Amino acid sequence: MSELALKAEKLDAADELAGVRAQFVLGDDVVYLDGNSLGALPVGVPGRVEDVVRRQWGELRIRSWDESGWWTAPERIGDRIAPLVGAAAGQIVVGDSTSVNVFKAVVAAVRMAGPGRDEIVVDATTFPTDGYIAESAARMTGCTVRPVTPAEVPGVLGDRTAAVLLNHVDYRTGRLHDLPALTAAVHAAGAVAVWDLCHSAGALPVGLDEHGVDLAVGCTYKYLNGGPGSPAYLYVRSDLQSRFDSPLPGWNSHAEPFGMRPAYEPAPGALRGRVGTPDILSMLALEAALDVWDADGVSVGAVRAKSLALTDFFLECVASYVPSGRVESVTPVAHEERGSQVALRCADAGDVMKRLIERGVVGDFRHPDVLRFGFTPLYVGFADVERAARVLGDLVR
Amino acid sequence: MSELALKAEKLDAADELAGVRAQFVLGDDVVYLDGNSLGALPVGVPGRVEDVVRRQWGELRIRSWDESGWWTAPERIGDRIAPLVGAAAGQIVVGDSTSVNVFKAVVAAVRMAGPGRDEIVVDATTFPTDGYIAESAARMTGCTVRPVTPAEVPGVLGDRTAAVLLNHVDYRTGRLHDLPALTAAVHAAGAVAVWDLCHSAGALPVGLDEHGVDLAVGCTYKYLNGGPGSPAYLYVRSDLQSRFDSPLPGWNSHAEPFGMRPAYEPAPGALRGRVGTPDILSMLALEAALDVWDADGVSVGAVRAKSLALTDFFLECVASYVPSGRVESVTPVAHEERGSQVALRCADAGDVMKRLIERGVVGDFRHPDVLRFGFTPLYVGFADVERAARVLGDLVR
Secondary structure, three states, X not given: OOHHHHHHHHHHHHOOOHXXXXXXXXXXXXXXXXXXXXXXXXXXXXXXXXXXXXXXXXXXXXXXXXXXXXXXXXXXXXXXXXXXXOOXXXXXXXXXXXXXXXXXXXXXXXXXXXXXOOEEEEEOOOOHHHHHHHHHHHHHHOOEEEEEOHHHHHHHOOOOEEEEEEEOEOOOOOEEOOHHHHHHHHHHXXXXXXXXXXXXXXXXXXXXXXXXXXXXXXXXXXXXXXXXXXXXXXXXXXXXXXXXXXOOOOHHHEOOHHXXXXXXXXXXXXXXXXXXXXXXXHHHHHHHHHHHXXXXXXOHHHHHHHHHHHHHHHHHHHHHHOOOOOEEEOOOOOHHHEOOEEEEEEOOHHHHHHHHHHOOEEOEEEOOOEEEEEOOOOOOOHHHHHHHHHHHHHHHO | OOHHHHHHHHHXXXXXXXXXXXXXXXXXXXXXXXXXXXXXXXXXXXXHHHHXXXXXXXXXXXXXXXXXXXXXXXXXXXHHHHHHHOOOOOXXXXXXXXXXXXXXXXXXXXXXHOOOOOEEEEEOOOOHHHHHHHHHHHHHHOOEEEEEOHHHHHHHOOOOEEEEEEEOEOOOOOEEOOHHHHHHHHHHOOOEEEEEOOOOOOOOOOOOOOOOOOEEEEOOOOOOOOOOOOOOXXXXXXXXXXXXXXXXXXXXXXXXXXXXXXXOOEOOHHHHHOOOOOOHHHHHHHHHHHHHHHOOOOOHHHHHHHHHHHHHHHHHHHHHHOOOOOEEEOOOOOHHHEOOEEEEEEOOHHHHHHHHHHOOEEOEEEOOOEEEEEOOOOOOOHHHHHHHHHHHHHHHO
């Protein structure tokens, strides 16, 4: 057994989260490093979904909107996500896709910022949909979009800045941005900060309340393991909720949704972020998936500590197993700048990833030359990490 | 046995759709007349959902986006809905809520209508969310909203009309509006016609292509039985697709979604109506639910014929069983003006509906005084109808 394999064995033996892997459907034949794209299936989900389909829908039918708690699911599940992103209850609703929530948040942010502010600063390195949606929000609110790198943000803020849309973790490089400092800079300029938490929620502390974030959105199918296309969420800080003016004022956000009134009157609180009828099957699968976080010893702090240990160890194994110069990490070395993934630039990355997957090491390829490996501390162990780096070394040697 | 009960028996015996009820989970103890709110569970759905959760998500994980056809589900399932609303393939995508699709459609309609047209005519009797969303679309495109009854529409159309948003069937009264004539009037004024099919799709012929409808939206959890909050759909007529300029240009509608390009370039065709990652569990439950329409003898024409026979018979039974003056139907008598529901005004309607449900007759109450009974011909029979009217008569006598 190699030195690194021995080290992995020791790290796994000392890992307090090691037992959580049993809460997921994962065979020993696969090293699943794509949980930053689609989280693995929690074992409690299939039974819950079956109950939702067979009993709640099949037997109770329409009564389930009340009796099975369907109607209140968006805010109830929002309150389950809240502690994972450092938010008190009553500030998050679940529903719609991330893209739709980015639209709500950016338009609402511009409206909060008030007249005279007509520029939306957008992370130019963002996942593309955020930029596309910000462009649409700008077009529809009389603003212009200014794309800059997160590092450039403080330098471009000013009296005309309405809103700033930033990613907490870069989807490609895995770089973690400085949410407290950037939020403070946005506030100093009198603008509204909107954060996209897709690649950080469930992997590291976010501290929305602590750092005074205004609005935030995130998906739930990555580190929250909600399942394919599970609904996204929207955070609106409590003191801003009365000024949250949604561009999608559907009946679910009405103060009296069953009053069927012709005039719109927004509900108080986070409910204002709701739109239409929520997709109950996907939403209740997510609710069941969140039970994993209630187990003893599972916390965002413990997850973050293990995540850093996993990515550190992966970089160590890659340095040892992969011939020099064959790959180059584009993920920051400093812990305070690293999310829960490692991205390696590599010639023929698409082909290399294909062969990695054939060998049971599942990451993903991001155009044009990036091998992306996501580390979900709830179900990835150190032996997985060692194996992934070893197989990669074999393949590119 | 009463005369009407005997008649029901004969009608059920002659009903060619009677056997389809076995395709749904429905005990004989309940008369389910709320399928216009939440369709009953098709028997094929639970097994399909279990496969999606356990095998597609649980075992194949990320590979299912390709291998299980997740990525193409929105347009594939759109093509399954297409024949039910009289549309050729390639014009419908499934995803998001009805409210979100109304927003896409109304904004896109205003943009198609071109400059100088700044009025959105909206059905004032519509389900409220359509009106709220139309107001938002108007505010964000520099338009004003003009709410009128459908009958008033032709009289208010003019050079300034950009778009007209209409419901095919009124959710409260069950009135069926004249889609061909109203669409023709909208076109004669040079405006764009947007139809909401929530209460007609799956219950009666719509004829989108035949009547030249421009844009349409609808939900799938009523007469299409897709399950609670199953995703809605958007129809964009093929010759208008290149001009469909979405206010929600998410990455799923990009010409090259995995190119991750900073500039947005819309995909050709109906895909342009997609936004973010689709909610796969809800969407594939819907796909399984649509299998019911593939059975021998099931067609929209057969469903419509039975629907009219059911509502006719219900009105006959109500006239016989319910003391004169106790209820008043607000649903039109003429077949060409009737959807697939009967709405009865009734004193203490809320309390009456509660007691009906206790007696196994499930309809719903709509503020302030309407008892609403929906008739889904795929699983409602004539004996159900007779029983519902009889119980209602007992309760209000």
